[in-house]
Amino acid sequence: MLMPMPRKDTTKGPAGARRAYHHGDLPRTMLAEAVRTIDRQGIAALTLRGVGAKLGVSRNALYRHFANKDALLLAVAAEGFRLLRVDLQGAWEQKGGGALGLDAMGAAYIRFAVQHSSHYRVMFGRALGEAGEAASPDPSASGDAFGTLVVAIDTLQRTGVLQGGDSLQLARYAWAVVHGVSMLAIDGLLRTPADVEEFTRFAVARVRTGIGA
Amino acid sequence: MLMPMPRKDTTKGPAGARRAYHHGDLPRTMLAEAVRTIDRQGIAALTLRGVGAKLGVSRNALYRHFANKDALLLAVAAEGFRLLRVDLQGAWEQKGGGALGLDAMGAAYIRFAVQHSSHYRVMFGRALGEAGEAASPDPSASGDAFGTLVVAIDTLQRTGVLQGGDSLQLARYAWAVVHGVSMLAIDGLLRTPADVEEFTRFAVARVRTGIGA
DNA sequence: ACCTGAACACCGTTCAAGT
DNA sequence: ACCTGAACACCGTTCAAGT
Numbered sequence: 001m002l003m004p005m006p007r008k009d010t011t012k013g014p015a016g017a018r019r020a021y022h023h024g025d026l027p028r029t030m031l032a033e034a035v036r037t038i039d040r041q042g043i044a045a046l047t048l049r050g051v052g053a054k055l056g057v058s059r060n061a062l063y064r065h066f067a068n069k070d071a072l073l074l075a076v077a078a079e080g081f082r083l084l085r086v087d088l089q090g091a092w093e094q095k096g097g098g099a100l101g102l103d104a105m106g107a108a109y110i111r112f113a114v115q116h117s118s119h120y121r122v123m124f125g126r127a128l129g130e131a132g133e134a135a136s137p138d139p140s141a142s143g144d145a146f147g148t149l150v151v152a153i154d155t156l157q158r159t160g161v162l163q164g165g166d167s168l169q170l171a172r173y174a175w176a177v178v179h180g181v182s183m184l185a186i187d188g189l190l191r192t193p194a195d196v197e198e199f200t201r202f203a204v205a206r207v208r209t210g211i212g213a
Numbered sequence: 214m215l216m217p218m219p220r221k222d223t224t225k226g227p228a229g230a231r232r233a234y235h236h237g238d239l240p241r242t243m244l245a246e247a248v249r250t251i252d253r254q255g256i257a258a259l260t261l262r263g264v265g266a267k268l269g270v271s272r273n274a275l276y277r278h279f280a281n282k283d284a285l286l287l288a289v290a291a292e293g294f295r296l297l298r299v300d301l302q303g304a305w306e307q308k309g310g311g312a313l314g315l316d317a318m319g320a321a322y323i324r325f326a327v328q329h330s331s332h333y334r335v336m337f338g339r340a341l342g343e344a345g346e347a348a349s350p351d352p353s354a355s356g357d358a359f360g361t362l363v364v365a366i367d368t369l370q371r372t373g374v375l376q377g378g379d380s381l382q383l384a385r386y387a388w389a390v391v392h393g394v395s396m397l398a399i400d401g402l403l404r405t406p407a408d409v410e411e412f413t414r415f416a417v418a419r420v421r422t423g424i425g426a
Numbered sequence: 427a428c429c430t431g432a433a434c435a436c437c438g439t440t441c442a443a444g445t
Numbered sequence: 446a447c448c449t450g451a452a453c454a455c456c457g458t459t460c461a462a463g464t
Contacts, residue, residue: 026447047437058449060439069438124396125338172397172412173419180393183337184385199385206386210423239428260456271430273458282457 027065029055031075038076038118043125048072073122080119085145087112092152099161099208102152106178106204113182114196120186124179149175163213170211177207240278242268244288251289251331256338261285286335293332298358300325305365312374312421315365319391319417326395327409333399337392362388376426383424390420 033051048069049059066072091108095101113120123142150171156162162170181203185196246264261282262272279285304321308314326333336355363384369375375383394416398409 048439049437060450061448063439064447124400169412169415172403173416176393176397176416177390178393179396180389180391183392183396184389187337190385199382202382203386203389206423210419261458262456273431273460274429276458277428 026055026057026061027075030062030065030072031079034072034076035118038122043073043121046073076119076122080116080123081142081145083116083119084109084112084123085148088145088148092148097152097155098159099156102156102161102174103204103208105149105152106174106207107200109178110182110185110196110200110203113178114185117186120182146171146175160213162211173211174207177203239268239270239274243275243278243285244292247285247289248331251335256286256334259286289332289335293329293336294355294358296329296332297322297325297336298361301358301361305361310365310368311372312369315369315374315387315421316417318362318365319387319420320413322391323395323398323409323413323416326391327398330399333395359384359388373426375424386424387420390416 030051033054034046037046037050037054046069048062051072052059052061055061062072066075087108088105091104092101095104150167153162153171153174154167157164157167157170181200184190185199190196190199243264246267247259250259250263250267259282261275264285265272265274268274275285279288300321301318304317305314308317363380366375366384366387367380370377370380370383394413397403398412403409403412
């Protein structure tokens with residue numbers, strides 16, 4: 001028996017969930033289910049039909065909320081860049097900036113990639129837009145995350161912690177290092193979680209030696 | 214009109230091509246066609262049917278030479294690691310080793326990734342073995358390429374060019390940096406080829422500052 | 427030995443139709 | 446408004462059959 005929905009659903013879920021649909025907040029649920037599937041079975045195993053089946057919904061229901069499969073993956077990437085930006089910003093502020101702040105950002109970046117490896121793979125794995133240049137996944141979102149790093153490095157240059165020169169170049173270098181370490185970690189080339197932590201500390205210290213004043 | 218094939222084809226092609234099949238050396242041709250397709254349309258656009266059609270061959274002909282699609286991609290990755298190892302070794306030897314040799318290896322690595330981006334994406338893009346840990350693409354091949362770097366770094370540690378400590382750790386760091394730079398370059402985050410060259414020089418110099426003696 | 431055609435169990439996507 | 450079933454044009458893979 002179907003319960004008729006009140007015109008306005010005043011019971012808000014945690015984290016301010018929007019109005020409930022027949023199956024709850026379907027867009028958000030679909031996004032979460034997609035991430036869970038990628039976590040457990042890889043990007044290749046993600047099918048719209050599978051997501052629908054898991055959610056007890058027709059295989060076409062998804063098209064009500066996302067233009068197509070790529071749009072779903074784009075949403076995963078956008079969420080990832082948003083989470084990453086928050087983590088980076090938090091790490092920087094928690095240390096009150098400075099050299100320790102930069103180290104903390106590096107560690108936070110790698111920790112994000114390891115803990116949200118599904119998001120991370122979609123963000124950088126070229127699962128979408130493989131043909132041609134393609135749209136980078138929400139350039140403003142990725143730009144914001146990168147921008148957080150640029151601002152931090154710019155600050156450290158002015159306080160004499162880092163060497164002078166093009167701050168964008170320094171930021172790209174730091175980004176390349178933590179990205180490379182993240183890929184090694186995700187792909188299991190650093191055996192244990194302890195190895196990852198140790199190598200993270202090592203790499204972050206090397207970066208500072210490399211671009212320090 | 215079909216020409217009957219002689220029982221033994223004594224005319225060898227360049228690079229010691231094996232016996233000719235109805236359509237020439239089909240395995241090699243298929244591999245090349247797969248790479249070309251990925252180059253032009255991305256990994257997602259690679260289909261066995263498409264490769265067959267391009268080669269004027271049935272869509273099942275491939276299974277005579279490769280177990281399945283993953284095996285074809287595995288062959289692309291293996292070829293990539295082999296080419297990369299040769300490039301790295303060549304760069305090191307051409308400079309007669311030393312600090313310049315390490316810089317040359319770094320630049321050669323990034324140049325390889327940019328010039329053979331299709332190979333590179335398959336090597337590291339998790340196009341295969343997405344479910345679970347999966348087999349790393351021909352571990353001995355990738356190990357050989359990495360081993361080339363480890364040997365170089367070990368040498369430089371003994372000659373006092375690089376700092377002491379675990380040579381594997383230093384090698385992993387150098388690998389992570391050039392891998393990160395390669396991904397940035399491939400994904401078009403460094404605008405022009407000139408940018409790539411300039412950033413490569415910058416990054417390689419930063420690595421040496423970071424792990425130098 | 428090598429290749430083919432037909433068939434199977436999947437996909438993403440579209441569209442007319444239901445409530 | 447939101448959801449469904451049937452249909453279309455694709456896949457990878459298998460298998461019996463051809464030369």
